[in-house]
Amino acid sequence: QVQLQESGPGLVKPSETLSLTCTVSGGSISSYYWSWIRQPPGQGLEWIGYVYFSGSTDYNPSVKSRVTISLDTSKKQYSLKLTAVTAADTAVYYCASFSGGYRNYFDYWGRGILVTVSP
Amino acid sequence: DIQMTQSPSTLSAYVGDGVTFTCRASQSISIWLAWFQQKPGRAPKLLIYDTSKLQSGVPSRFSGSGSGTEFTLTISSLQPDDFATYYCQQYNNSPFTFGGGTKVEIK
Numbered sequence: 161q162v163q164l165q166e167s168g169p170g171l172v173k174p175s176e177t178l179s180l181t182c183t184v185s186g187g188s189i190s191s192y193y194w195s196w197i198r199q200p201p202g203q204g205l206e207w208i209g210y211v212y213f214s215g216s217t218d219y220n221p222s223v224k225s226r227v228t229i230s231l232d233t234s235k236k237q238y239s240l241k242l243t244a245v246t247a248a249d250t251a252v253y254y255c256a257s258f259s260g261g262y263r264n265y266f267d268y269w270g271r272g273i274l275v276t277v278s279p
Numbered sequence: 280d281i282q283m284t285q286s287p288s289t290l291s292a293y294v295g296d297g298v299t300f301t302c303r304a305s306q307s308i309s310i311w312l313a314w315f316q317q318k319p320g321r322a323p324k325l326l327i328y329d330t331s332k333l334q335s336g337v338p339s340r341f342s343g344s345g346s347g348t349e350f351t352l353t354i355s356s357l358q359p360d361d362f363a364t365y366y367c368q369q370y371n372n373s374p375f376t377f378g379g380g381t382k383v384e385i386k
Contacts, residue, residue, distance in 0.1 A: 205323065205366055205377040220374040221280070254322055264370035265313035267334070269322035 162187035164255045164270035172249075172277050178242040182255030182270060185236065189213060192268075193260050194238045196229060198251040199272075206251075211238055212260070245277045281305050281369050285378035291386040296357050300381045302350045302367035311371040314343055314352045317380075318363045326365075327352065357383070 168180035182194065190213040199205050209219035211229040219227050223242065231238045242249060252274050256266040282305035292298050302312065310330040315323035325334045327343040330350060340355040354361055362385050367378040 204379045205368075207375040207377070218373050222374075256322075258370075262311060262370075263328075264311070264375065265325060265328040265368065266315075266323070267325050267328075269324075272322050 162192065162257055162268040164257065164268055166253060166255050166270045166273040168273060168275070170274055170276060172245055172275060173279055174246055174277055175244055178240070178245050178249060178275055178277070180240045180253055180255075180273065180275070181237050182239070183235075183237050184257075187257075187268075189231070189233050189236050191259070192257040193264075194229070194231060195256045195258065195266065196240045197254045197256050197266070198249075199254070200248075200251045208240065208242075208253075210258075247277050249275070250277045251275060280374055281308060281372055281376050283367055283369055283376050283378035285365075285367060285381050287381060288379065289382045289384060291384045292357055293386045294357055294359055296386075297353065297355050298357060298383065299351050299353045300365065302345075302352070302378050304348045304350075304369055304371075307347045308369045308371035310346050311369060312343075312345070312350050313368045313370065314341075315366045315368065316361075316363045317366065323366060354383075359385075 163185045193210045195210040196208040211231045226243045228241045252272040254272045255270040257268045284303045314327040317323040331343045364380045364382045
């Protein structure tokens with residue numbers, strides 16, 4: 161049973177970089193695709209991107225120019241960096257995973273972390 | 280990007296009612312659709328994947344159907360625990376996209 165836990169600052173200033181970490185437990189880091197998904201307050205869900213064990217990544221074009229997702233296998237963690245943030249990036253950020261192939265549905269989720277972009 | 284449209288946006292129903300709501304894709308996604316349930320302050324929970332396969336532990340009153348561009352989620356008899364927001368998600372193409380949600384409220 162994979163368990164995911166987000167961590168990082170809850171407040172980021174406009175134009176700065178949002179940095180979050182997801183710690184993985186209970187599963188093999190090489191068996192899943194590791195994703196970030198966000199949800200602005202009162203709104204729907206937006207997939208941000210993923211990283212795989214091989215190092216391959218895929219990002220949503222909506223944030224592609226500003227986002228990096230990377231994996232630290234030794235720590236069983238992966239991270240999200242989102243540059244040049246604005247108030248529109250205020251959201252609950254979830255880490256989530258999927259198995260790949262045609263099993264690209266998110267079966268494991270963290271609890272989420274609220275990040276507010278404000279001066 | 281594939282746009283996912285859910286309807287209705289809000290549904291009011293009584294405990295015991297059967298309800299069905301819809302998710303439409305802007306282009307064919309075959310059967311590569313999942314449904315999630317989300318309660319306030321909680322992460323989404325996977326209910327159904329591959330259009331109609333029930334995730335382990337999900338009650339059998341939930342069922343999904345469809346293919347191509349039109350999909351439905353049915354709850355055969357609403358229970359108090361089912362009042363929540365439901366999202367569909369396509370995973371046929373990147374970027375993976377979600378519908379805007381259907382909120383199920385108590386009548």
